[in-house]
Amino acid sequence: MMNAQIPETGHPLADTVARFVWLLPLLPLLGFVVNGALALSAAAKIGPDDPSAGQDHHNAHDHAAGHDDHGHGHDDHHPARHKYAGIVSLVGPGVLLAAFGLAVAMFLAMRGVKMEEPFVLQLFRWMPVGDLKINAAFQLDQLSMVMVLIITGVGTLIHIFSVGYMQDDPGYPRYFAYLNLFVFFMLLLVLGANYPLMFVGWEGVGLCSYLLIGFWFSEEANANAGKKAFIVNRIGDFGFLVAMFLLFANVGTLDYAGMAEAAQKLPMGGTVITAICLFFFVGCTGKSAQIPLYVWLPDAMAGPTPVSALIHAATMVTAGVYLIARSSILFSMAPVASLTVALVGGLTALFAATIGLKQWDIKKVLAYSTVSQLGYMFVGVGVGAYTAGVFHLMTHAxxxxxxxxxxxxxxxxxxxxxxxxxxxxxxxxxxxxxxxxxxxxxxxxxxxxxxxxxxxxxxxxxxxxxxxxxxxxxxxxxxxxxxxxxxxxxxxxxxxxxxxxxxxxxxxxxxxxxxxxxxxxxxxxxxxxxxxxxxxxxxxxxxxxxxxxxxxxxxxxxxxxxxxxxxxxxxxxxxxxxxxxxxxxxxxxxxxxxxxxxxxxxxxxxxxxxxxxxxxxxxxxxxxxxxLVQKSASPASEGFAKVLEHKYYVDELYDDAIVQPVKGISTTVLWKGVDAGIIDGLFVNGSAAVTRAMGWMGSQLQSGQVGTYAWVLVIGVLALLGAFTSSR
Amino acid sequence: MNSFLDSIGYNHWILPVLLLLPMAGALVIAALGMSAGKNADSKTPELRRIVLGIFTLEAVLSLGMWWSINVGSADWQASFAVPWIPAWGIQFSLGVDGIAMMLILLTTLLMPLAVLGGWTSIREKVHSYYALLMVLTTGMLGVFMALDLMLFFVMWELMLVPMYLIIGVWGGQRRLYASLKFFLYTMTGSMLMLVGIIYLGTQAADLAGHPSFAYDQILHNAQLSPVAQLWLFGAFALAFAVKVPMFPFHTWLPDAHVEAPTAGSVILAAIMLKMGTFGFLRYALPLFPSAAMDPTVRTLILTLAVVGIVYGALVALVQPDFKKLVAYSSVSHLGFVMLGIFSLTPQSVQGALMVNLSHGVSTGALFLMIGMIYERRHTRLIADYGGIAKVMPVFATLLTVVCLSSIGVPGTNGFIGEFLVLIGSFRSQPMYSVIAATAVIFAAAYLLWALQRIIYNPLTKPENERLQDLNWREIGLLIPLIAAIVWMGVYPAPVLEKTSAAANRLVTHVQQAGNMAGAGMMGEEIK
Amino acid sequence: MTFDLTIPSQLLAALTPDLILMAGATLLMVLTALRPEGSASQRGIGKLALVVLVATAVAVVAMIMAGNNVGPGVIAVDRFRWTADLIFIGAAIGTVLLSMEYGDKEHIPQAEVHVLVLFATAGMMTLAAARDLMIVFLGIEIMSIAVYVLAGLNRRSAKAAEGALKYFLLGAFATGFLLYGIALTYGATGSTNLSVIGKVIVDHQLQSQSMLLIGVGLLLVGFGFKVAAVPFHMWAPDVYEGAPTPTTAFMASAVKAAAFAVFLRIWLEAFPQMDRAWILPVWWLAAITMLVGNVVALAQRNIKRLLAYSSVVHSGYLLVAVAAGTRLGSAAFLFYLVAYTIATFGAFAVVTTIGTAGERNQDLSDYEGLWSVRPGLAIAMGVCMLALMGFPLFGGVGFFAKWYLLQAALGSPHNLLPLSVILVLTSVIAAGYYLNVVRVMFMKPRPEGAAEIGPIGPLTQGVLAVTVALIIGLGLFPSQLATWTRGSTPMAPNQTAAQATNK
Amino acid sequence: MLAESLALSAALFAIGVVGVLTRRNAMIVFMCVELMLNAVNLSFVALSRLYGATGQVFVIFVMTVAAAEAAVGLAIVIAIFRHKQTVDLQNINLLRG
Structure with a gap:
């Protein structure tokens, strides 16, 4: 499958280490596979052959396994290290380090050549359908190089930090598996040579974020936070999808290469290009936590802190900025969309900063700070300061x-x-x-x-x-x-x-x-x-x-x-x-x-x-x-401070205005009303009941009286004769 | 591979053998059951092995089609025909194209897994159960293979009785209601199709007045006025719409799914729901192109499809019963298929096929996994679980993967189909496509919420603390499905290429014929 | 050879099978009178009756092989007649077989049951052969009077007596209408011979003559009663319930088949040119019969009544074939008749086995969980139900029967599309009660204290095995039957089968 | 003459029908049926003046059959009387539904 063909032999990078670009994501993927296998094999207790019989002899149950994962980071477990801790500590950060080394080598190779065109490595056909030809292909250019360096560099540091931070956690291998998987998807996001492939990474990092936020899943709040992150992100992804559809329908390609010329077909500042950019930006508001979809990021702090550092500060949340920088050619054709980006970015920066003023949880402060700083980045890419946006992305990382x-x-x-x-x-x-x-x-x-x-x-x-x-x-x-x-x-x-x-x-x-x-x-x-x-x-x-x-x-x-x-x-x-x-x-x-x-x-x-x-x-x-006094002794805040502490009640607003109505309508109107009431009750069971009732009435007519039968017969005779004579 | 298959004449015998092998198996099993008499159920372990053996043989035999079938050809492949009722113009004729082949493979490959899934849960009247399962297989394969409309209809109806009995005899609490509902719903739908088929056959009669029910004959000979096409399309569409199931004909599905035993749910969801969409692709569209291209008809069906997508997702969101949730999610997913088919672009049609296949794999896997916990806890209510990832880590991991595939996370099979459907339909029906795309949000909402309430959250129920993790059989039967989920998500190109020729032919045929008929109508109006 | 019916010897030759049967029946009647009542005598006579029936069947087959033809006259010699005869004989054989064991079980020692079956069959064969309204009347009465007696043969049963009385009174009443119809037709055309009537109607343009119209209408009433078409069906459920079950089986299958056979022949030979007049009434008769029969059947709890309504329903289906008014229609009609007869006979055969003496256990609840105690019976019943429902493979030939019927309906010059739609839609309602039987048998547990099911005699077992085998076998390979019925339509005199098929 | 005969026949037939419809005694109902048959016989005889002997032959048949029917019918009525001690049709409704 990975029969990487050497592309465009004329390209200056073709003969350099860059042709191993596929190895970049593969390394963390390998780490994921190894760590994941270790995590599962350590946790698994294979059940009996006949599971339905298993209920009775539960005495074999091992209590230690029952508390395999604990509620809150570090409170109630025995400090014994995981039995695979050693190998995981090597593999997890190791693959990242290797990837970083490879990235540096590529960076050096890139510096050594003069490169105007991006280096694209076609791997295999992914979705070849009619005139839609999407390949699995990696694009290495200056922008993705910067991103790769940030991801692998900062990523390596955070992996190393995690070795210490997570050392006593029973889910240690699982943690590193998720983290490796995240890096894999993040690299896919920045290396993919077309939008759909970026979307794979885009959703993949969201998935890992979901898994890592809910890493300590036994606490409902954590599981909720993970789910919220995923769903809110999906709202954004909807925008991303529609943008891709628009792009394909109007431009005919989803590859970055050739996008510049293909996009020239569209009128500058026209509706279509504006719509494309705005829908892309909807995607960004989700992934990069901008108004109105920022709400998941503060909750995402439920995950282990290194995760917050890597995913919810340094890399994933900046994917939106990367997307706009990557699509700069489109955004520069749509001033209205760019202005929107800048304005929303600015408003988010201010809004989040005000909330940050009154948070007591140290990670929440940093979370809102991140939202705010992301707003800055969008201001940057919104006004066309793409380099500045990426630069802030980097320093922020x-x-x-x-x-x-x-x-x-x-x-x-x-x-x-x-x-x-x-x-x-x-x-x-x-x-x-x-x-x-x-x-x-x-x-x-x-x-x-x-x-x-x-x-x-x-x-x-x-x-x-x-x-x-x-x-x-x-x-x-x-x-x-x-x-x-x-x-x-x-x-x-x-x-x-x-x-x-x-x-x-x-x-x-x-x-x-x-x-x-x-x-x-x-x-x-x-x-x-x-x-x-x-x-x-x-x-x-x-x-x-x-x-x-x-x-x-x-x-x-x-x-x-x-x-x-x-x-x-x-x-x-x-x-x-x-x-x-x-x-x-x-x-x-x-x-x-x-x-x-x-x-x-x-x-x-x-x-x-x-x-x-x-x-x-x-x-x-x-x-x-x-x-200040301890939290448990602190009085509740008053006035505007209270509003800030409760984040302007936006979560509550979303819950009351969207989540609960959707659930309510789905239950009472759609399920109980339309499904059970109208379709099933009225039409399906209703028609059956009516038929049955008619049958019952018919059988009542069958009274057992010969006289009645004769009457019915004669009425039939008259009707038939009527029909016959009327046919003349 | 191909030369080897040629040397054994694979293409000449494969279809009848695949079709009749399960039927023969059913007879053998029934005979075994009868000879065992009252003690039949004590022979269950041996029987299971025989059944698994037959289905595995079937699966292995069918695999050759991947290589032997020339999907690019415009002719029917591996065709096989013997006269059946010549007096009525009916042949026992079989053949496949790329689309049918993929669905046949889906069927043959899923059946052994379905059997493994119900390995220990069926304990009574086991012989009958497995015999019915095999007859059912014949029916399903027959629908995909038939090239004669009577044969098609026979196979179409043939599926009903075994499924009726499987639900009604081995099902859950409300099995009587569910099974009858399933039967009558589907039968009501297909009865008008019966009239339609016979009407078509008489229309396709040769000069001597002998009717013909051969697919090709009807396709080329039947001269149908646009009005007749509309009526016939309606008759066929109703049958297929019930089977798909399209909103508002879907209410049999949740009941049937919930009450059916595991294998029944798996087969229902993974294979039988594909019959409806297959029917649209093979019959309703190509035979009645002008009706299918009729703006009103298209608007109606597209609207219902999109309503189904959103509606199914919303109702799934609030289901307390996990099986019901998955059932409603099927309504939503199959809405995508319908959207793809009636958008009639190469991408959307192939996407529809891809959704079909991946829905088969993922929902099949979901039902298998629900069956696994049901066997342990004897409840399907989501609220009865919670936190079981602690005690069943392997189960939790696999369930997560399967749910993600059902959500359509990129990198899994679910994404490919939905993406292609949406991007394809956007070109011809942008508004519908955009509305349908909102399902990506809802799908995440209902499945992740359910997932959370089942495997995450605190483990509070003492019954759940004793749950045993999956055993090797269960893990083993899920691994192929997981592999398919990843494979079709990462490298779907081979699958897509199998169906591309047939899909493209369909799109061009329907559009051309539909346009011609439209032009003809207009011409008449001008005169 | 072509029989010349004006020559007495040739007329007798054309009636060979009928004569064999009648002679045998008369002989057996005498024999019965000579022997004491009792189980042994009953069984003995039964065996002899079987011999007579088989001999008749052999004669029929011989006539078929000879490929005879006939000139103008009162008797038809065509494959339609022979096929119908074989259906009657088959049903009669089944009835005799069932009666032999049923008589023991219910303590009905009268051996006359077999004789009466023979006489009724003779009447039916007369009907199938009739090409003259006089013969028609004769045949109907021979058949009916025998069946009146059969229905009330169980002297200990009040229900049987009541059923017989109702059948008799209403039957005689309906015969009055039929006879009046014959008289008026005779009055309008001056003949009772079918082909002459047909010719006169065309020659004198009598299509809208009032007397003829009323005559045809009354004929329709008469046959409508015999086939139990709504609204002339009301006797059927009561009589079917009251009569001994083998007799019910006989009535539901052979009697109905005979009435339909002659009905169809009259319609095709005498009134083909009157289709403008009769199409609408027949259309409505068919539609109402299908609707009412199916709907009321839903409300039935007694299995015999349920099957009675089912037989009403099937009359409606067969009326669709009559309405088609074509050769294809009559071929489909024969095919359907074969399928229906087998299936309905099988179902009643199962009913004879259930429950204790006195026919007390005929409620649907007595069938609950039958599968777990008598899987074979349950499967046989299930197959018959699905066959009556017209379901492929499991219902075997039933599906093809329905298919052929629809094919005939849709190929008819009359616009029967709406009727076909009614047919298929009402068959959904039919599924409601047929499946209910299946559901009760297969999906419910056997209740505590349910009636014990006694041992099933070998003859009944044989009947069941043959019916199921025929249903499934013909369901897999219907081609022979299809070809056969296609060549077995009623034919005008001096026409060969080969010519007929080419038309 | 023919028309009058036919009219009389029709009237007799109608009387028979009305009798069947209104009477409750099984025997009387059966008599009414016989009346209907004889009404038809009248038609046959009248018509045979026009068309020849066929009608008269038919009448003979009908009479024979009616006799046979009467025999069977009486037997059945006796059978029911044994069970019910009545031949009032209104009381004979064991079978219904």
Missing amino acids: FFKALLFLGSGSVIFAMHRAYHATHNHDDAQDMRNMGGLKKFMPVTWALMWIATLAIAGIPPFAGFFSKDEILGTVFARANAGPLSTATLLGVPGHVVLLIVYVIGLASALLTAIYMTRMMIYTFHGPNRTGDAERAHLAEAPWIMTGPLVVLGVLSAFGGWLNLPELLPIGPIGTLEHWLEPVVGVATARMAGSGEHVAANTEWVLIGVAVAIAVIGMSVAFARLKPAA
Whole structure:
């Protein structure tokens, strides 16, 4: 099946290591198979030959197996390691490391050649039907290369971290199997050479996300969260599907290659292209947690924390950004759609940031922060700053992974402490933390780096990427097709200015809530409890190691794409790198507009930095960690704070307005009403009943009286004679 | 492979052998049962092996068709004909095209698994049960093979009685109601088709006035006015619509599915539901193209198909009984098939076939797995489970895979069919396609919710704590299905290529003939 | 050879089988009178009756082999007649076989039952041969009077007496109409000979003459009564229930077949040109019969009544063949008659075995769980039910009968499409009660304290085995029967079978 | 003459029918049936004036048959009387439904 044929021998990458691109996803898939087999074989207890007889002799039941998977991470299990822990710890991260190595080799090979056309490796025919010819094919170009490096790189770090974090979990091999499978699908997503193949990865990562969110499935909330994630994502996938249908019906191909020319058939800014882009964006709102489909992401924190880091921060949720960057040629033809993307991204950024202000669960804060930062990325790709969007995607991957893993090691420490004292308090609530700096100095330091990065304090990574996005928004508001387009009657430049202001506001809020999180977690007095305090300690090296690497990346990641304004290193590395993929689209979006003047740009940067600094200062000035009490003793919040804490009641709104009505209508109207009532009751059983009743009446006429019979006979005679004589 | 098959004359004998082998098996088993007399049930273990042997032989024999059948040819393949009732123009004539071949393979390959699935659950009157199962197999295969409309109808009806008895004798609590409902519903549908078939036969009569029921003869000779086509189409469509089942003719399905024993549900869902769509493809569309292309008819059927898709999914969502849930999901899935068929584009038709096959595999697997837990817990209510992934990890894993396939997650077979149907139908019927596409959301909702309530969530019921995981037989019979799910999802091209020629011929034939008839009508109006 | 009926010897030759039967019957009647009543005598006479019947059958087959033909006259010599004869004889043989064991079981020692069966059969054969309304009347009365007695033969049963009385009174009443019809037809055409009537109607353009129309209408009433078509069917359920079961079987199969045979012949030979007049009434008669019969059958709990309504229903189906008014119609009619006779006979044969003496166990509930105690009986009954339902393979030849009937209906010059639709739709209702029998037998458990089913005699077993074998066998290979019936339509004098088929 | 005879025959026939319909005694009902048969006989005889002997032959047949019928009928009525002690048709309804 994998009879990879060497494509386009003329391609500069054809003879390099790139021809093994299929090995990239195959490695994690292999890891999945091995780990999955180990997980199953360890868990399985093969049943008796005759299962229906098995009910009676249940004495063979083993209680240990009954509690194979436990409810909440780390509380009630014996700390014995899984019997396959050794081999799993090798295979799980090992395949990732190998994939990362391979990716680096490809990257080097790519750097060595000049490459304008993407490298496409056809593997096999997938769906050859009539004029629809979809192949299983991988496309390696600059964009997918960047994504592959992020996925395998950050992925490797998170896998290594997980070895420590999940060490005592009885589902250890299962965890790594899912994680490997996720990486496989993620690589498929970014490497697929056509939309359907991307869709495979797209849904595949959603599936793994579902499995991992519900990893501790014995708790209903976790299972609910996983299901919610999958279903909400499916709503988005519906958009993705329709976009593909539109694309095929109007353009005739679903391959990236040749999409640019094929799309030229469509009128610029026309309905069709706009619809295609908007439907793609519906897909993005699902996968990348934008308004209105963001609701699953905060709940997704139910999964193990490294999962949140990998899937719900660094990679999967950014797939939407990748999709738009990948489809930049289409989006650049649809200004209205692009404006929508930017606006929705901006609104999401602000909206999520406000909720982040009032969350107590450390992971929820980070979750809303992720939603907010994803909003930034969409602002970037929405305004045609594709490179900036991808750049923010990358820096975000670094610092958000760091934040999540850092919070993971905090939670890990909290758990251990609670476990040691048999306390069942919430290990993720910041009200139960405080002053952890003293116990976990490394984590503390690294998380501060990440916080500064996300807040946009120079020279940390986030500063550069965020600034580039905001700068581009400002520039597009002044010139280019976006500024002249209108969205729902509002001129484009107005929309973009609003987006810009929103961006600044969100930056302010970001600085505030991140600082708040750091203060409540690491500073002030400790609120964990006196007995527990003795057990608080820094995580082992296998967990802090990856943190350090990410810390370095968060600190210096900005160097990968320095603006012209700051000549402290190589200028615009990433921009040049991505030029062959998104260059045309970017140029089209920029229009004839000139660059913003350097002075203006300095002002913009100054404003951004000032806002970040103000935000952090406000947080430091206003928040009083000493006044906090433990979660169990905390009063319920009031007023708008309560609204924020309950996330504007959006979940409740969705439940009342959509979920419950659908269930209610399905039950009472459709099932009991139409199915059982009308179709079955009225027509099926009804007609049977009527026939039966007629039969009963007929048999009553059969009275046993000869006289009656004779009467009926004579009536029949008269009728017949009537019929006969009337025929004349 | 091909030369070997040629050397044994495979194509000459394969169809009659496949058709009659189960029938012969039924006779042998019935004879065994009679000779064993009152103690027949004590011979069950030996009997099961014989039955499995026959079905396995059948499956192995049928596999050769994958290579031997030239799916590209416009002629019937492996055709076989002997005169049956020459006085009435009736032949015992068999033959297949790519579409029929795939459905035959689905049947022959699923039957051994269905038998294995009910391995220990049938304990009474075992001989009769297996004999009926075999007759049923003959009927199902006959429907796919028949090239004579009378033979087709005979086979079509032949399936009813064994299934009626299988549900009614070995079924659940409300088996009497369900079995009668199943029988009468289906029979009502097919009775008008009987009139239609005979009418067609008399229309296709040769110059001497002898009727003919040969498919090709009717296809080429019957001169039907557009109005007659409409009526005949209606008669055939009703029969097929009940079998599909299309909304609103679907209400027999949940009852039949729920009450049938495992093998019965599997066969019903995986194979018998395919008869209806096969009927549309083989008969209703090609024979009455102008009716099939009639805008009103198409609108009606497409609407019903789409309503069925959404309706089935919504009703499935709130079912407390897992079997019923899957039954309603079948309504939804088969709606996709109908949408694909009546959208009449190469992609949609082939997608419809693919949905057919993958629905057979996935829903078959689902029913098998429901049977497995039912055998352990004797309840199908979702609420009686919960958290059993803890005690039955293998079951939970496999059930998840199967559910995902039924949801249509890419990488599984379910995706390919739905995707092709939707992308194909979007070209000709965009609105219907978009509405139908919402089913991807609902499908995820009802199956994942059910999955959660069965294998996830806390394990609270003490009865469930003692559940035993699957045994090797059960794992073994599910593995081929899982393999098919993955194979058809990852590398469906070989399957698609088997059906492409037949599907394309159908699309062109119906469109051309329909357009010609339409043009003819218009011409008459102008005159 | 071609019989010239004006020569007495040739007339006798054309009647050979009938004469054999009548002579045998008379002989046996005398013999019966001479011997004391008792089981042994009854069985002995039964055996002799079988011999007579077989001899008659041999004669019939010999006539078929000879391929005889006939000139104008009162007697038909064609394969339609012989085929009908074979159906009657077959049913009579079955009845005698069943009666022999039934008589023992129910303690009916009269050996006359066999003689009466022979006489009734003789009447039927006369009917099948009749080509003159006078012969028709004669045949009907020979048959009917014998059957009146048969119905009331069980002197201990009040039900039997009541049934016989009802049958007799209503039968005589209907005979009055039939006879009046004959008189009026005679008055309008001046002849009682069928072919002459047909010719006169055409020659004198009598199609819409009132007297003739009323005459034909009354004939239809007469035959409608004999075949139990709605609304002339009301005697049937009561009589079928009251009569001893083998007699019921005989009535439902042979009597009905005979009435239909002559009905069809009259319609095809005398009134083919009057189709404008009779098509509508026959159409309605068929439709109402199918509807009412099926619907009322649904309400039946007594198995004999259920089968009685079923036989009413099948009259409706057969009327469709009459309505077709074609050769194809009569071929389909014969085919259907064969299938129906076998199936209905088989069903009644099962009924004779169930329950204790006195025919007390005829409720559907007495059949519950039959499969678990008497699988063979249950399967035989199931096959007969499915055959009556017209279901393929399991119902064997029943399906092909229905198929052929529909083929004839749809090939008819009269527009019988709506009637065909009614036929198939009402057969769905039919499925409701036929399947109910199957369901009761197969799907319900045998209730506690259900009536013991006594040993089943070898003769009954034989009858059952043969019926089931015929149903299934003809269901798999119907071709011979199809070809045969196709060549067995009623033929005008001096026509050969070969000519007929070519038309 | 013919027309009058036929009319009389029809009237007699109708009387017979009405008798069957209205009478409750089995014997009287049977007599009414006999009346119907004889009415038809009248027609036959009248018609045979027009067409020749066939009608008269028919009448002989009918009379013979009627005699046989009467014999059987009486036997049946006696049988029912033995069971029911009555020949009132209204009381004879064991069989119905």
